[in-house]
Amino acid sequence: MEIDVALLELGAMMIVLATLGRLAYRFGLPAVPFYLVAGLFFGDGGFIPVEEASAFIDIGSSLGVIFLLFMLGLEYTPMELRQSLVANRVSHVVDLVANATPGFVVGLILGWGPLGATMLAGITYISSSGVIAKLLVDLGRLGNRETSGILSTLVIEDLVMAVFLPVVAVLLAGESAVAGFISGLIALVIVSGVIALPARVGHRASRFVDAESGEILLISLLGIALVVAGIAEHFHVSYAIGAFLVGIVLSGQVAERARTLLEPLRDSFAALFFVSFGLTVDPASLVDVLPIAVALAAIGAVTKFGSGYWGARHAGSTSRGARRAGVTLIPRGEFSIVLAGIAIAGGVDGDLGPITVAYVLILAVGGSVAARFVQ
Amino acid sequence: MGNNVEVEIFETPLPGIGVRYEFDTEIGRRLGVLVHRDGHRDMLVYCEDDADSCSETVRLSLVESASLVELLGGTKITERLSDLRQEVQGLSIEWVSLDDQSPLAGKTIGDGKIRTASGASVVAVLRGGESFPGPGPEFTLQAGDTALVIGSVEGVVTAHKIIAG
Numbered sequence: 001m002e003i004d005v006a007l008l009e010l011g012a013m014m015i016v017l018a019t020l021g022r023l024a025y026r027f028g029l030p031a032v033p034f035y036l037v038a039g040l041f042f043g044d045g046g047f048i049p050v051e052e053a054s055a056f057i058d059i060g061s062s063l064g065v066i067f068l069l070f071m072l073g074l075e076y077t078p079m080e081l082r083q084s085l086v087a088n089r090v091s092h093v094v095d096l097v098a099n100a101t102p103g104f105v106v107g108l109i110l111g112w113g114p115l116g117a118t119m120l121a122g123i124t125y126i127s128s129s130g131v132i133a134k135l136l137v138d139l140g141r142l143g144n145r146e147t148s149g150i151l152s153t154l155v156i157e158d159l160v161m162a163v164f165l166p167v168v169a170v171l172l173a174g175e176s177a178v179a180g181f182i183s184g185l186i187a188l189v190i191v192s193g194v195i196a197l198p199a200r201v202g203h204r205a206s207r208f209v210d211a212e213s214g215e216i217l218l219i220s221l222l223g224i225a226l227v228v229a230g231i232a233e234h235f236h237v238s239y240a241i242g243a244f245l246v247g248i249v250l251s252g253q254v255a256e257r258a259r260t261l262l263e264p265l266r267d268s269f270a271a272l273f274f275v276s277f278g279l280t281v282d283p284a285s286l287v288d289v290l291p292i293a294v295a296l297a298a299i300g301a302v303t304k305f306g307s308g309y310w311g312a313r314h315a316g317s318t319s320r321g322a323r324r325a326g327v328t329l330i331p332r333g334e335f336s337i338v339l340a341g342i343a344i345a346g347g348v349d350g351d352l353g354p355i356t357v358a359y360v361l362i363l364a365v366g367g368s369v370a371a372r373f374v375q
Numbered sequence: 376m377g378n379n380v381e382v383e384i385f386e387t388p389l390p391g392i393g394v395r396y397e398f399d400t401e402i403g404r405r406l407g408v409l410v411h412r413d414g415h416r417d418m419l420v421y422c423e424d425d426a427d428s429c430s431e432t433v434r435l436s437l438v439e440s441a442s443l444v445e446l447l448g449g450t451k452i453t454e455r456l457s458d459l460r461q462e463v464q465g466l467s468i469e470w471v472s473l474d475d476q477s478p479l480a481g482k483t484i485g486d487g488k489i490r491t492a493s494g495a496s497v498v499a500v501l502r503g504g505e506s507f508p509g510p511g512p513e514f515t516l517q518a519g520d521t522a523l524v525i526g527s528v529e530g531v532v533t534a535h536k537i538i539a540g
Contacts, residue, residue, distance in 0.1 A: 076390055080391070081390070084390055133392075140429060140432040141428065141429070142389065142392060142395075142409055143395060143397075143407055143409055143417060143421070143428075144429060145426070145428075146427060147389060147395075148387045148388070148389055151389050151390045151391060151392065152390060154391075155390045155391070256412065318426075320425055321427035324428070
């Protein structure tokens with residue numbers, strides 16, 4: 001590795017990211033889709049080649065996923081997960097069926113086989129917790145009645161992923177359906193175990209990790225998250241889910257401090273992850289898949305609005321509140337990209353990359369803009 | 376509607392954010408408070424025509440919400456104390472009220488030899504609307520005072536007996 005070239009490549013990338021990020025911020029839009037666009041400028045088919053820095057970007061983007069999911073886990077306590085599981089069960093099923101089906105069907109039509117279709121189903125299903133949570137804060141809608149339903153939908157989707165990912169990870173690794181089933185079962189047991197964890201266990205674990213010095217706490221958290229992620233990956237449970245579960249277990253003051261300490265790390269490495277995903281996509285291929293992506297996005301917007309609207313009405317919102325809930329849930333984001341990354345690494349059809357980029361781009365930006373206009 | 380009727384408060388957990396509390400006022404407006412996990416509060420005023428959405432959301436820091444509570448006629452000491460109690464295990468905190476039957480009414484704190492006997496301390500005295508933080512041994516207690524005692528669980532029980540009987 002030529003260090004000077006690598007540094008220049010990384011630096012140029014960061015500057016492009018920052019520029020696009022500023023643009024997004026000015027218009028009150030989520031940054032994630034713009035990071036994806038930034039990735040298109042580099043690497044395959046882009047203006048600026050990235051070669052020397054690619055080893056760092058590879059590992060950096062894995063770290064980005066770990067930090068993203070670790071902090072997502074920190075947002076939730078086992079008790080909140082339990083409450084969300086119990087409430088509005090029917091609407092979570094409606095959400096899953098309505099939004100996963102289009103991806104699955106399109107995947108089959110494109111001839112990707114059941115596994116590729118399942119990956120696309122996950123991609124069309126999962127809303128972006130990051131984009132939506134930020135939207136709710138920005139629009140001052142945390143107090144709204146429909147907000148609790150929106151948030152619990154996000155929680156449940158993330159939980160579904162925690163079981164879904166290990167299954168597909170094993171299948172993508174070329175193992176048998178039986179192995180996939182077993183892996184899913186193990187994941188289900190582990191996830192249920194973490195959710196059922198009494199608060200005091202989380203507190204005890206957190207106290208054990210806690211350190212007075214922020215520096216030591218940070219290093220401890222990194223060590224634990226990476227070790228658990230590594231173990232999870234070794235057993236094909238997906239390192240992302242390992243990090244997510246560690247985040248859920250930590251609670252109280254440690255979780256609070258961890259959020260502050262890890263935020264800058266997450267922001268830097270997650271940006272790297274989104275760019276690196278964009279790197280693998282040739283802008284030219286984006287044009288080829290655009291019709292499919294637009295169709296998927298249109299369907300995805302309608303099904304998400306429908307399931308969100310139905311769920312909110314079911315929970316007793318007025319039709320206005322339900323309309324807001326439906327539109328707010330439309331943005332897809334980081335998790336869809338994580339899924340696509342895993343799928344491509346596992347050898348699913350190469351078109352999945354550009355389709356996902358376009359899909360996320362359309363729905364993250366379009367959904368955020370639409371949420372502003374629906375009062 | 377009588378003024379003594381307690382307000383019915385609805386509590387909604389918001390995963391990843393905190394807890395939201397709301398209630399309807401007598402004149403038909405809906406108010407709420409969103410307690411974020413880091414402790415800061417959002418005061419929520421709901422729209423008149425759309426009870427599902429807020430027309431105003433005002434972010435308040437811990438100190439600001441305590442001041443608002445005080446202006447509205449509550450007391451911020453109780454909340455501070457409950458926080459304190461959660462944070463320090465094995466520490467007991469108690470308000471001890473004195474009436475004219477109490478052994479220490481009309482006597483100084485030093486007379487009770489509270490610290491020697493129980494290990495607990497009187498850290499503040501409330502009298503009328505006034506507070507006396509950190510009273511010394513020469514401080515004279517009166518009937519009607521409320522003493523704030525801190526110590527071990529047993530220590531506070533002993534101190535309670537010395538002060539109030």
